[in-house]
Amino acid sequence: MLFDALFLQLGYNASLVAIGAGFLGIAAGVTGTFLYLRKQALLSDAISHATLPGVGLAFVLMALVGGSGRFLPGLLLGAALSAGIGLLCVSALTRRTRLSEDSAIGAVLSVFFGFGIVILTVIQTMSTGRQAGLESFLLGSTAGMLFNDAVVIAAGGALTLLAVLLFRRPMGLVAFDPEYAAARGFNVARIDLVIMTLALAVTVVGLKIVGLILVVAMLIIPPVAARFWSDRMEVVALLSGLFGGLSGWAGAAISATAPALPTGPIIVLVCFGLFVLSLFLAPGRGLLAALTRHLRFQRRVHLRQGLLALAQGQPIYERLTLRLLRRAGLARADGVATDEGRARAAKALRDEKRWELVRSDPDFAAAALSYDGLAGIETVLTVDQIAEIDNRIGAPREVTS
Amino acid sequence: MSVELAANMGTVPEVEALDHSPLAVRGLTVSYGQKPAVFSVDMTIQPGSMTAIIGPNGAGKSTLLKAALGIIKPLSGQVFCFGKPLAQLRDRIAYVPQRASVDWDFPTRAIDVVLMGLYRELGLLRMVRPAHRERAMACLDRVGMADFADRQIGQLSGGQQQRVFLARALAQDADLYLLDEPFAGVDAATEKAIIHVLSHLRRNGKTVVAVHHDLATVRDYFDRVFIINTRKVAEGSVETAFTEDTLQIAYGGRLATGQIDQLGLVVG
Numbered sequence: 001m002l003f004d005a006l007f008l009q010l011g012y013n014a015s016l017v018a019i020g021a022g023f024l025g026i027a028a029g030v031t032g033t034f035l036y037l038r039k040q041a042l043l044s045d046a047i048s049h050a051t052l053p054g055v056g057l058a059f060v061l062m063a064l065v066g067g068s069g070r071f072l073p074g075l076l077l078g079a080a081l082s083a084g085i086g087l088l089c090v091s092a093l094t095r096r097t098r099l100s101e102d103s104a105i106g107a108v109l110s111v112f113f114g115f116g117i118v119i120l121t122v123i124q125t126m127s128t129g130r131q132a133g134l135e136s137f138l139l140g141s142t143a144g145m146l147f148n149d150a151v152v153i154a155a156g157g158a159l160t161l162l163a164v165l166l167f168r169r170p171m172g173l174v175a176f177d178p179e180y181a182a183a184r185g186f187n188v189a190r191i192d193l194v195i196m197t198l199a200l201a202v203t204v205v206g207l208k209i210v211g212l213i214l215v216v217a218m219l220i221i222p223p224v225a226a227r228f229w230s231d232r233m234e235v236v237a238l239l240s241g242l243f244g245g246l247s248g249w250a251g252a253a254i255s256a257t258a259p260a261l262p263t264g265p266i267i268v269l270v271c272f273g274l275f276v277l278s279l280f281l282a283p284g285r286g287l288l289a290a291l292t293r294h295l296r297f298q299r300r301v302h303l304r305q306g307l308l309a310l311a312q313g314q315p316i317y318e319r320l321t322l323r324l325l326r327r328a329g330l331a332r333a334d335g336v337a338t339d340e341g342r343a344r345a346a347k348a349l350r351d352e353k354r355w356e357l358v359r360s361d362p363d364f365a366a367a368a369l370s371y372d373g374l375a376g377i378e379t380v381l382t383v384d385q386i387a388e389i390d391n392r393i394g395a396p397r398e399v400t401s
Numbered sequence: 402m403s404v405e406l407a408a409n410m411g412t413v414p415e416v417e418a419l420d421h422s423p424l425a426v427r428g429l430t431v432s433y434g435q436k437p438a439v440f441s442v443d444m445t446i447q448p449g450s451m452t453a454i455i456g457p458n459g460a461g462k463s464t465l466l467k468a469a470l471g472i473i474k475p476l477s478g479q480v481f482c483f484g485k486p487l488a489q490l491r492d493r494i495a496y497v498p499q500r501a502s503v504d505w506d507f508p509t510r511a512i513d514v515v516l517m518g519l520y521r522e523l524g525l526l527r528m529v530r531p532a533h534r535e536r537a538m539a540c541l542d543r544v545g546m547a548d549f550a551d552r553q554i555g556q557l558s559g560g561q562q563q564r565v566f567l568a569r570a571l572a573q574d575a576d577l578y579l580l581d582e583p584f585a586g587v588d589a590a591t592e593k594a595i596i597h598v599l600s601h602l603r604r605n606g607k608t609v610v611a612v613h614h615d616l617a618t619v620r621d622y623f624d625r626v627f628i629i630n631t632r633k634v635a636e637g638s639v640e641t642a643f644t645e646d647t648l649q650i651a652y653g654g655r656l657a658t659g660q661i662d663q664l665g666l667v668v669g
Contacts, residue, residue: 169525172509175504177503179472180496182471183496231508233507235508
């Protein structure tokens with residue numbers, strides 16, 4: 001059943017929704033990357049909540065002129081206009097008053113949302129009819145999605161994606177180093193506006209499928225998950241688009257398999273699943289990788305300390321050190337060094353002496369800088385350099401233990 | 402209270418001085434709220450010079466630099482680049498910001514940072530080609546960071562980061578290099594590497610201006626100084642303008658006599 005849904009075999013409507021959600025997810029993931037990197041993720045919450053009055057007013061207006069109040073492009077245009085006004089309010093409050101940005105966002109978000117709910121309530125009492133379903137913009141609804149709706153969503157997503165591709169360098173530069181961007185003649189305020197406008201476009205396009213409350217998740221979760229996998233902005237943006245698209249498509253498919261599964265929330269949950277996977281499994285920045293790295297580092301430190309202790313004939317009481325030495329075949333259970341252990345210990349002590357010289361000699365400043373205390377001296381210095389150091393230290397002495 | 406010490410000022414006609422100078426500001430005033438951080442400052446950078454902008458903490462050194470570049474909008478004043486408005490010749494000016502101004506966890510590697518120096522040249526549409534990458538690598542090599550090209554920028558030490566930012570400025574191949582505290586919090590090896598690169602630039606006829614806070618090295622590194630304490634205190638060659646008098650004015654007598662002796666100043 002799920003397999004059928006994933007490969008668009010579950011009927012016309014389900015296929016439309018899956019394709020639309022996939023496009024939306026890609027656009028949201030890629031756009032959201034720049035919002036996240038510019039540290040403006042929360043602003044998308046204000047944008048999405050500020051769409052509601054626009055949806056309501058557009059409905060009223062279209063109904064009054066005698067058209068269908070539920071004409072999707074009209075509703076989305078209204079949503080975009082009121083979200084734009086909301087954005088302007090946040091920026092004016094932040095710039096012209098002493099309000100911090102988060103309080104400005106909170107104020108705008110709640111006022112616009114409240115106003116929107118009032119309008120929706122009034123609409124319920126109007127006699128125009130067919131007003132049912134407007135509240136589906138809150139949490140998204142895909143049940144009655146038409147082919148034209150899907151086209152609007154896919155086209156909007158594709159256009160947004162194109163704009164992000166075009167502006168990726170200025171947006172990335174402003175997010176990373178706004179002062180430098182300004183010094184090179186980039187208009188930082190205008191580029192910020194581009195980022196906001198693109199986020200607004202994604203939000204508006206996503207209203208129908210995910211709903212205004214959850215569309216924020218589509219902008220924020222994919223880039224945060226993608227960040228775990230790469231240290232390059234382009235790769236993060238691509239992965240984020242992939243994650244977004246994948247969750248849109250898979251989420252829509254899963255929700256199509258049973259009547260009781262709402263599309264928007266399922267998409268967000270799939271997205272969250274990808275985030276959790278990334279959080280734990282990503283190499284480099286993932287939690288498991290960090291834990292293994294820490295443990296391996298700890299083991300190397302203990303082993304080195306143990307060898308130095310053996311070389312200098314100190315007793316070893318640290319149990320982890322002893323266990324590691326024993327497991328490596330360098331010491332017996334009672335802490336006495338094996339033959340191999342004695343050899344390795346002598347070398348460790350000698351390398352320590354060499355490093356001491358390297359650190360105190362300005363000629364080796366570069367090498368000393370790259371030394372973490374653990375790397376073998378052969379991996380940092382050349383054979384000639386080591387020979388020169390040994391010359392200065394004098395001949396190796398017998399290590400007695 | 403401005404002590405005008407530059408010998409050639411006043412003899413060279415104003416227009417000629419402006420046309421000649423890679424960066425000149427006239428009447429620059431910047432204020433945060435009511436209190437001016439930089440007040441009515443004239444500065445004329447000499448071509449081919451190496452100028453240190455010095456002054457006590459909060460004297461407006463960085464602000465002057467940022468306002469000159471248009472990063473901060475000044476309250477009033479004009480900025481000229483070879484006698485023309487700055488906007489026309491912006492690409493001839495390279496800027497190395499203070500290290501603190503950047504997001505260190507940003508997903509970008511050293512090589513990507515240097516490539517940012519080429520963004521103006523690349524525009525919106527052009528792709529980064531191998532030739533661009535080679536140029537960026539060559540710049541990293543000049544600051545001794547070629548081996549670190551693939552490191553995420555936050556994994557580098559402070560000095561290494563500073564060198565990467567210098568490489569980004571080099572990639573632009575500008576005529577004038579403005580550096581904001583390039584030696585703040587860097588190791589000795591980096592300081593040496595940066596000075597080496599800057600002197601090389603100067604030998605090739607480029608102009609270098611740096612906000613500098615270490616008075617002890619002014620004589621070794623620079624040939625001109627611009628001393629500021631909200632207003633201009635002095636401007637000129639190190640020999641004429643970097644004196645006990647001007648420093649006492651700028652630092653308001655906060656420099657102990659011992660400190661001044663160490664600087665080996667011309668006592669005037």
